[in-house]
Amino acid sequence: MLQGNTDVSVQAGPGEACTISEVVNRVASKWAIGVLVAVAPGPIRFTELEREMKGISRRMLTLTLRNLERDGLLHREVYPTVPPKVEYTLTPMAARLHQHLRGLVDWAADHRTDVAAARLLFDAQH
Amino acid sequence: MLQGNTDVSVQAGPGEACTISEVVNRVASKWAIGVLVAVAPGPIRFTELEREMKGISRRMLTLTLRNLERDGLLHREVYPTVPPKVEYTLTPMAARLHQHLRGLVDWAADHRTDVAAARLLFDAQH
DNA sequence: CGGTATCCTTGTGGATACTG
DNA sequence: CAGTATCCACAAGGATACCG
Numbered sequence: 001m002l003q004g005n006t007d008v009s010v011q012a013g014p015g016e017a018c019t020i021s022e023v024v025n026r027v028a029s030k031w032a033i034g035v036l037v038a039v040a041p042g043p044i045r046f047t048e049l050e051r052e053m054k055g056i057s058r059r060m061l062t063l064t065l066r067n068l069e070r071d072g073l074l075h076r077e078v079y080p081t082v083p084p085k086v087e088y089t090l091t092p093m094a095a096r097l098h099q100h101l102r103g104l105v106d107w108a109a110d111h112r113t114d115v116a117a118a119r120l121l122f123d124a125q126h
Numbered sequence: 127m128l129q130g131n132t133d134v135s136v137q138a139g140p141g142e143a144c145t146i147s148e149v150v151n152r153v154a155s156k157w158a159i160g161v162l163v164a165v166a167p168g169p170i171r172f173t174e175l176e177r178e179m180k181g182i183s184r185r186m187l188t189l190t191l192r193n194l195e196r197d198g199l200l201h202r203e204v205y206p207t208v209p210p211k212v213e214y215t216l217t218p219m220a221a222r223l224h225q226h227l228r229g230l231v232d233w234a235a236d237h238r239t240d241v242a243a244a245r246l247l248f249d250a251q252h
Numbered sequence: 253c254g255g256t257a258t259c260c261t262t263g264t265g266g267a268t269a270c271t272g
Numbered sequence: 273c274a275g276t277a278t279c280c281a282c283a284a285g286g287a288t289a290c291c292g
Contacts (some may be wrong), residue, residue: 018242019244021160023234028154030264034147057266062275072244080283083273089256093240097233102225108149113217115152116144118198156284172254183286189254209253210292 026071031056031064036090039074040098043087052059074095145223152197157182162216163206165200165223169213199223 018126027034032054036114038044038052065088068074073094090098152158157179164170164178176187191214194200199220203209214222 018238020231020234020238020244023238023241024159024231025156027230027234028159030151033150033154050274057268057274059267059277060265063265070245071241072248072249073241078274081273082272084275086274093237097230097237100226100229100233103229104223105146106149106154107223107226108146108153111143111223112146112149114219115149115197115199119144119196122196122198176254183288185253185257185287186285189285204254207253210255212254 010035011072023071026067027073027097027101029064029067031060032068033105034093035061035068036073036098036101037105039088039090040095040102045088046086049088049107068094132198151199153199153223153227155190155193157186158194159231161187161194162199162220162224162227163231165214165216166221166228169203169215172212175214178209191235192219 027036034053034056035049038049044052046061046065049065050056050058055059056064065074065076069076073091075089075091077087077089079087131156134173142202147232153162158193160179160204161175169179172187172191175191176182179187182190184242191200195202195214199217203213203215
């Protein structure tokens with residue numbers, strides 16, 4: 001039997017309660033915010049995302065995209081051309097979410113030097 | 127020597143660049159959002175937090191609080207009474223962050239049934 | 253009360269080879 | 273191009289005993 005390691009990672013069960021903190025954690029998971037922000041401006045392809053998301057592995061990009069699609073935050077449009085082409089866009093629900101994420105990211109941009117400074121000070125004293 | 131497992135977990139080095147995504151990830155880490163939201167209403171003690179944050183372990187609560195304090199988001203006030211008393215409050219910078227976090231949490235509250243529905247649909251088709 | 257210290261399990265994520 | 277599949281490393285996190 002496949003003892004434990006089905007390796008689907010971040011997946012949550014379908015029947016479970018789907019609590020607020022579950023949803024928040026999903027949306028705030030390591031790469032999700034970056035992906036949502038990157039998709040927001042308009043349709044974007046897999047490889048473009050891969051480039052834009054410096055440092056992400058193929059596997060994690062796929063996983064993140066699947067989870068967001070599964071949760072109804074991303075729409076995935078497949079063009080059956082050759083070579084294949086796939087475009088991702090935000091759903092309306094995700095577009096509303098995006099406002100808040102931008103707020104978060106902007107806050108981080110505004111305060112990252114303060115955070116760095118606080119960290120230095122803290123480390124000096126402890 | 128202490129080979130590798132210093133077990134400081136989520137810690138990031140002090141000298142590092144402190145990029146936006148680092149800051150976002152720190153703030154969006156598993157328990158941080160919940161803690162910040164719980165602290166926001168006013169001074170709160172360790173044990174109160176432990177109760178409020180259903181499911182968190184002592185270790186993770188401590189770690190999360192230390193990291194947030196280190197990053198200058200939480201103020202830690204120690205009253206040297208016996209038994210000891212420690213209160214946590216948001217710093218001004220964290221108070222501004224809190225606005226955005228509330229937005230996120232409220233969004234999650236508004237849409238968790240949509241997310242659950244999307245998930246069910248997706249799972250049915252795949 | 254407010255934490256540390258220790259041990260152990262699990263999840264998360266990277267690298268990479270392969271495929272329709 | 274847009275993914276899967278596989279294997280593996282290690283960081284994140286839980287449980288719990290202990291301490292000032």
